[in-house]
Amino acid sequence: MKVACITGVTGFLGSHMARSLVRRGWEVHGLKRSTSDLSRLRDVAEHVTFHDVDRESLDRLFDVRAPDAVIHLATTYGRQDEPPSQVVATNVVFPLALLERAVRSGVGMFVNAANTYTLDYKYLQSYTLSKQHFTEWGRLLTPSSMRFVNLRLYHPYGPGDHPSKFVPQIIRTCRASDADILLTPGEQRKDFLYVQDFVTAVHTLLDGPERLPEGFVTLDCGSGRAVSIREFVETIHRVTGSCSELRFGALPYRENEIMLSQADPAALRALGWEPQVSLEQGIKNILQEDFGRD
Structure with a gap:
């Protein structure tokens, strides 16, 4: 039986990854805090x-x-006013100690969920800088005997995500309110990836390590299709049957708003991976699993 170690196992991505590995017969070890909520893993804990x-x-x-x-899926975004030292402790110091131990123990593969933001986007600067910092440590420390996959993950969504995140927040608002929903013009284009497609991408790496170069490699993990925020919100609005009015342009863009965020998944596709879940089906899955309706 193969053994996997998952950081952030109780989180959105980690719980989906752990559940899938368990079902495929892996022995799963999950790293968490003693205060972590296990509710996302109640069926496989x-x-x-x-x-x-x-x-x-x-x-x-x-x-x-x-x-x-x-x-490695654990992260701190700094959205809860965590000081930079705490962000660095979670996003650099902890995974660096884990990588050092993995190298000493001869671990064959280290998958790192990497950042796609730039430092121009000031709202997540501590997070972005810390994630970039650890990526460079991975590049420096990875021996040829290990495959370190720096997986640049673009905008995952799906059941079980934190209610404060953009997608569940919009779904909840569309379902619960007849009032106007105030939005930016919605011209930003983002590459949304359903969480199960992320999970299958990791399985593609785990199932065929010999097809990857030795040492450090960066791969984009996304659908390769960027849709506008307007199109995405309108799809949620339609699928939920919302009676609210979408007021695009009622809010300004943030300073240095990222207007295009799109993956180039050619390298993953060359390994045999393809995203399978459409935006509409992904939204329907969230409604069924998180809100109990088709």
């Missing part, structure tokens, strides 16, 4: 071995048996 990183050393995980793969 008994099949996951949890390690509280604030209470035990990483050595306990690696000394018994080193995992075949580490999947």
Whole structure:
């Protein structure tokens, strides 16, 4: 049985990844805090071995048996006014210690969910800088015996995401309100990727490591299609049957708003991966799983 170690296992991405690995017969070890909420994993928690990183050393995980793969999904965005030191501790110091231990133990693959923002976007500067920092450490420290996949993940969405995120927030507003919904002009174009398509992308990497170059490599993980925020919101509005009025242009853009964010998934596609879930189907899945309706 192959062994995977997932950071951020109780989060949006981590819970979907853990559930899929368990169903495929992997032994899953999840790194979390002692205070983490396990509700996203209630159906598979008994099949996951949890390690509280604030209470035990990483050595306990690696000394018994080193995992075949580490999947690093934990992150802090700084949206809750966390100081830069806390953002760096989560996004640089912790994964760096994990990478060092993985290298010493001969782990074959380290998958890092990487950032796609630039420092021009000031609302997430601490997050962006810290993620870029760890990426460079990965480039520096990865030996030829390991495959470090720096997976640049574009705008994942799906069931179980935090209610404050853009997609669940818009769905909830469209469902619950007949009042006007104030929006920017909505010309920003983003590459939205359904969470299960992200999971299958990681499986593609895990199932065929020999097809990847040795050492450090960066791959884009996205659909390759950027849709406007206006189109995306209008799709949610239609699928939810909302009676609210969408007032595009009622709000200004943020300073240095990112107007185009689009992946180039050619390298992943060359490995046999293809995204399968359309925007409309993804929204319907969220409605069914998070809101209990078709």
